Amino acid sequence: MPRKLVFIVNPQSRGGATGRAWPALTAALREEVGDFGTYFTKRPNEATDLTRHALERGADVVVAVGGDGTTNEVVNGFFDERGELVRPGAALAVLPRGTGSDFLKSFTVDRSVEATAARLARGTPRPFDVGRVQFEDLEGKPCTRHFANVASFGISGVIDGYVNQMRKSIGGRLAFMLGSLKGLYRYHDRVCRFRIDEGPWQEGPITCLAVANGRYFGGGMMVAPEARTDDGLFDVTLWQGYGLGDFLLKGRRLYDGTHVALSGTRTYKASRVEAVCEGDEVLLDVDGEVPGRLPATFEILPAAINLIV
Numbered sequence: 001m002p003r004k005l006v007f008i009v010n011p012q013s014r015g016g017a018t019g020r021a022w023p024a025l026t027a028a029l030r031e032e033v034g035d036f037g038t039y040f041t042k043r044p045n046e047a048t049d050l051t052r053h054a055l056e057r058g059a060d061v062v063v064a065v066g067g068d069g070t071t072n073e074v075v076n077g078f079f080d081e082r083g084e085l086v087r088p089g090a091a092l093a094v095l096p097r098g099t100g101s102d103f104l105k106s107f108t109v110d111r112s113v114e115a116t117a118a119r120l121a122r123g124t125p126r127p128f129d130v131g132r133v134q135f136e137d138l139e140g141k142p143c144t145r146h147f148a149n150v151a152s153f154g155i156s157g158v159i160d161g162y163v164n165q166m167r168k169s170i171g172g173r174l175a176f177m178l179g180s181l182k183g184l185y186r187y188h189d190r191v192c193r194f195r196i197d198e199g200p201w202q203e204g205p206i207t208c209l210a211v212a213n214g215r216y217f218g219g220g221m222m223v224a225p226e227a228r229t230d231d232g233l234f235d236v237t238l239w240q241g242y243g244l245g246d247f248l249l250k251g252r253r254l255y256d257g258t259h260v261a262l263s264g265t266r267t268y269k270a271s272r273v274e275a276v277c278e279g280d281e282v283l284l285d286v287d288g289e290v291p292g293r294l295p296a297t298f299e300i301l302p303a304a305i306n307l308i309v
Helices: 013-033 044-057 068-075 113-122 156-165 174-184 242-257
Strands: 003-011 038-042 061-066 091-096 124-139 142-147 150-154 190-196 203-204 209-212 232-238 265-269 272-276 284-286 291-309
Touching: 003 013, 003 044, 003 068, 003 272, 013 061, 038 044, 038 150, 044 061, 061 068, 068 142, 068 284, 091 113, 124 190, 124 284, 150 156, 150 190, 156 209, 156 284, 174 242, 190 209, 209 272, 284 291
Parallel strands: 003 038, 003 061, 061 091, 091 291
Antiparallel strands: 124 142, 124 291, 150 209, 150 284, 190 203, 190 272, 209 232, 232 265, 272 291
């Protein structure tokens, strides 16, 4: 039986290029997958509502068309307000059209529209872990979000704010590099407490603590070189004492993953991470967006949904 596909399209991604190119993209997709449904987003977080709507009406595969933020919103749409799956067995797919598109970098795949269409037509869904984070939103209210790739706190939340203010037309990696330079110039380590699973609480200065399902964030930084999206565990990377000089002198090691051997990096495996910081506001980065701040609890949901990639 043919799969019922629905595409959730952010027409403003790539500076509006996705909306302009959609008729041509549609023609290429239909050659492989036949008919499909399409919803266009017009406001932030609308992709979550549209995904739930599509799943409630029997969609087998929901395809996120945009950047990592669109993918995050679509993943959240797989869950209802209680955190339960809307349609068990349904699958996620991604047609990358974003500034960074870090999520798909964890998979060795051709990201062209033609290759994506072929996978949608004939690919086999695989189990995919999803992260869930509970935190305070920017107004101080309790909030819960799911994430596909990486959630973190510290300088990453500050950098996201700068990157999201920049014109996306300069390209993802350049935007993140410029945002990182600006953030590192102004940021100082925050003293936070965190706990890995049921282990003891640890306290110390934190440049960034990343709770990773995928391997890449920040426009191509390989924050967690050994991370897998189907092993039921987070790869946790802690950076301490990193400043502007480290970024300039050791930046290559942040992008190729060899930073894990530096003295300022520590790594862990975990299914749950808790973090608090008293006094200073410490912002979260959840799949490239800034939805809130510490305190936060991160939990893995093993094989929560399926993924076609």
